[in-house]
Amino acid sequence: MQEIILEGGCFWCTESVFLAVKGVISVTSGYAGGQAETADYESVCSGQTEHVEVIKVVYDEQVIDLSSILDIFFATHDPTTLNRQGNDIGTQYASVIFYDNEANLPIINDKIATLKADGINVVTRVEKAPTFYQAEDYHQNFFAKNPTQGYCNFAIPPKLHKLKAGFGTLLK
Structure with missing residues (x-):
């Protein structure tokens, strides 16, 4: 299993996209990248913590590779x-894009x-x-x-339409 943390707008939206992708084991909404030692929805939205809304994507690299994950990421946000x-x-x-595996950096940069x-x-x-801070329970799988x-x-x-149109073979 591999993981990558992505921020492509509201985590409800990004989460919904990646939950539909084959090989994605889990998607967890949360916060990352700020200066504060903790994060919650209210403080992040206020801009006080400097965190961004993110999703942590855990995926099976035998089913989907990082390059495909990134293609989907870039196609479904601006x-x-x-x-x-x-x-x-x-x-x-x-x-x-927050990476934890140095081997992923050349793939991301390319x-x-x-x-x-x-x-x-x-x-x-x-x-x-x-540090990844998991968002409150009510944010998890929000759209569903x-x-x-x-x-x-x-x-x-x-x-989801962009996902289906451009990556139909990668859908669950």
Whole structure:
């Protein structure tokens, strides 16, 4: 098993995408990258902690590789906007990849270099994985538990459509 921590906007959205991918064992919403020694939803949203909303993706590298995980990540969020994903604005929505395995760094950097060579102005930060703080229980698997929630109905279906259209063979 491998893991990677990703920030591509609201964790409800990113979580929903990766829960649908073959080879993904678990997705946990949380917070990472801040200066405070703890994190919770209220303090992260206030900007006081400097944490970002993230998902920790645990995946079976025999089923899906990091390159495919990153392809999905970049296709289902906007890596060109600083501290913003659609209507979500704030430092907690920065595009970030946190890695814990040094062997993954060249794969991540190559993926970003390829996007930049294609004319995409990627602002995604790449950082060594910091402490991960699991988000409150009500954030876990949020869309599945709250399918009629207004924000989710607006933001998540387009991401799932992109996932299905571009990565149909990788869906569970």
